[in-house]
Amino acid sequence: MAVRVPSRQLFIDGEWREPVLKNRFPIINPATEQMIGDIPAATSEDVDLAVAAARRALSRNKGKDWASASGAVRAKYLRAIAAKITERKTELGKLEAMDCGKPLDEAVWDMEDVAGCFEYYADLAEGLDAKQKAPVSLPMETFKSYVLKEPIGVVGLITPWNYPLLMATWKVAPALAAGCAAILKPSELASITCLELAEVCREVGLPSGVLNILTGLGPEAGAPLASHPNVDKIAFTGSTTTGSKIMTAAAQMVKPVSLELGGKSPIIVFEDVDLDKAAEWTAFGCFWTNGQICSATSRLIVHENIAKEFVDRLVKWTKNIKISDPLEEGCRLGPIVSGGQYEKVLKFISTAKSEGATILSGGVRPEHLKKGFFVEPTIITDVTTSMQIWREEVFGPVLCVKTFSTEEEALELANDTHYGLGAAVISNDLERCDRVSKELQAGIVWINCSQPCFCQAPWGGNKRSGFGRELGEWGLENYLSVKQVTQYISDEPWGWYSSPSKL
Ligand SMILES: NC(=O)C1=CN([C@@H]2O[C@H](COP(=O)(O)OP(=O)(O)OC[C@H]3O[C@@H](n4cnc5c(N)ncnc54)[C@H](O)[C@@H]3O)[C@@H](O)[C@H]2O)C=CC1
Ligand SMILES: NCCCC(=O)O
Ligand code: NA
Numbered sequence: 001m002a003v004r005v006p007s008r009q010l011f012i013d014g015e016w017r018e019p020v021l022k023n024r025f026p027i028i029n030p031a032t033e034q035m036i037g038d039i040p041a042a043t044s045e046d047v048d049l050a051v052a053a054a055r056r057a058l059s060r061n062k063g064k065d066w067a068s069a070s071g072a073v074r075a076k077y078l079r080a081i082a083a084k085i086t087e088r089k090t091e092l093g094k095l096e097a098m099d100c101g102k103p104l105d106e107a108v109w110d111m112e113d114v115a116g117c118f119e120y121y122a123d124l125a126e127g128l129d130a131k132q133k134a135p136v137s138l139p140m141e142t143f144k145s146y147v148l149k150e151p152i153g154v155v156g157l158i159t160p161w162n163y164p165l166l167m168a169t170w171k172v173a174p175a176l177a178a179g180c181a182a183i184l185k186p187s188e189l190a191s192i193t194c195l196e197l198a199e200v201c202r203e204v205g206l207p208s209g210v211l212n213i214l215t216g217l218g219p220e221a222g223a224p225l226a227s228h229p230n231v232d233k234i235a236f237t238g239s240t241t242t243g244s245k246i247m248t249a250a251a252q253m254v255k256p257v258s259l260e261l262g263g264k265s266p267i268i269v270f271e272d273v274d275l276d277k278a279a280e281w282t283a284f285g286c287f288w289t290n291g292q293i294c295s296a297t298s299r300l301i302v303h304e305n306i307a308k309e310f311v312d313r314l315v316k317w318t319k320n321i322k323i324s325d326p327l328e329e330g331c332r333l334g335p336i337v338s339g340g341q342y343e344k345v346l347k348f349i350s351t352a353k354s355e356g357a358t359i360l361s362g363g364v365r366p367e368h369l370k371k372g373f374f375v376e377p378t379i380i381t382d383v384t385t386s387m388q389i390w391r392e393e394v395f396g397p398v399l400c401v402k403t404f405s406t407e408e409e410a411l412e413l414a415n416d417t418h419y420g421l422g423a424a425v426i427s428n429d430l431e432r433c434d435r436v437s438k439e440l441q442a443g444i445v446w447i448n449c450s451q452p453c454f455c456q457a458p459w460g461g462n463k464r465s466g467f468g469r470e471l472g473e474w475g476l477e478n479y480l481s482v483k484q485v486t487q488y489i490s491d492e493p494w495g496w497y498s499s500p501s502k503l
Helices: 046-064 071-087 090-101 104-130 165-179 192-203 218-226 240-251 276-289 309-319 339-354 409-416 429-439 472-477
Strands: 009-010 015-017 025-030 033-041 134-136 143-151 154-158 181-185 212-214 233-237 257-260 265-269 296-303 358-361 378-381 398-404 422-426 445-447 480-488
Touching: 009 046, 009 192, 015 154, 025 090, 033 265, 046 154, 046 165, 046 181, 046 212, 071 104, 071 165, 071 192, 090 104, 090 165, 090 192, 104 165, 104 472, 134 181, 134 472, 143 309, 154 165, 154 218, 165 192, 165 233, 165 472, 181 218, 181 240, 192 233, 192 339, 218 233, 218 240, 218 398, 265 276, 265 409, 276 296, 276 309, 276 398, 276 422, 296 309, 296 409, 296 422, 309 358, 309 378, 309 398, 339 378, 339 398, 422 429, 429 445
Parallel strands: 154 181, 154 233, 181 212, 233 257, 265 296, 265 422, 296 398, 378 398, 422 445
Antiparallel strands: 009 015, 009 212, 025 033, 134 143, 143 480, 358 378
8 A cells, every 4th residue: 555755855954954946846656657745856055055064064073973983873873773764664665666666575675675784884883993093014113004994074975766765875874884974865766765764864863964865856956966065075876977977077176986887787598507597587687676777687698509498488487577556466567767767768679679679578568557657578689789779778677688609609798898787697507607707897796696685795887887886895995084194113313314413
């Protein structure tokens, strides 16, 4: 059953605030195409207020309340946030499903991951205290040196709609653990649960200004954050085009960025596999989250000896996927997030057809669903490497297929992309899997699976999929600045210049 969408304002300096220009825009449920509420539209005026609040939060009580408090103090807040999310996980899962269209079971799983991620970074915040003043060994006995890890400062976090609260958490949790103050700008297409995170922060008494949450459009709210002179770092997940704009804006102030961008990830299936197990992972790798995952393994590269039988089996698995309103029991594929994205996905399919590919299965709206931005899981064959469907990210439930005969050829096809986020290899020969993993040009390689993701392991890409790593200890480093402190410990004068006292 649907739940009521709370009406919220912007979250600035620990309080709900109406946007300076007082504008709001509608929230659309992509399964029904109905308006289910509205959210505030921040502009540069609100960004200025939020950045000032974040600065104050860092320096309040000379930093002792947050930035230079012990990691253990910050961990308490992170654990309290995790507990509240766990308490509300079913309701938050429903709000997420209604906002972005992901099946409820997935959305609830995301909420568990959100709570787990806050808990994980609470542990790392506590561990940070013991890592301070780590000695650096020097080649001269007259000096000693150590390293301090300090929060990088005020950070801008710009996030997408495919995992609205989880992608926000991958940034917010380590940023807060590190002692930064943050401004989160979620996607205009799905912001409900991020505003609920603000309510959670209010309830647990997070010091004001430590986390500010501004909903709004990219050019109006995201761009002023990316170019703001008082923001020390930007972390972004989204399209490669927007990532490039953010990097350009940040470059004007030599501001560090971490970018997690698009992908066109391959899945290689060798001939020695169990066909059903491999078919299920192939379907999951591309159709989970309605195919809207940056790491979706959307290029199937299958050995020619099993290709016909494997693809037939795969079609049977996809026909068995329940497509429905995300809140319906057993739903495994919901709608595309918005009308704009829906049109984009259909255009990719029609272009593939016009370029000579075969739409083997799906490619259309399911007959039983008259409303909503639904597309059947789609399998496309007779693909060449110059076709758009092989080269560009669709961000929808669309898989394209090519065959190979040798391992070398499989790798050549897999690496034939400007992207480098994920890759999967399915084979019973584990030595081969290890060999192939080394050759795949990607930041994440899955062996005998595709997509499972753990907050302990590093996440991020190469090539045009971006740079920097989120999650794990790498995620925390993103928000820390390293300071060396070096001391001269000899009683002797330095002795480089002639001393004037000897004249
Ligand atoms: N890597 C990923 O996880 C994602 C990739 N995408 C890709 O992007 C395509 C388009 O989706 P969009 O929602 O338009 O993605 P987008 O990259 O434009 O949006 C992501 C975030 O960036 C913000 N943004 C947009 N323009 C901005 C600007 N000039 N300055 C600062 N922030 C800005 C948006 O408001 C949103 O919060 C998808 O079809 C897909 O290919 C989309 C979402 C997630
Ligand atoms: N399983 C999380 C994937 C996150 C992303 O699309 O960036
Ligand atoms: Na929405």
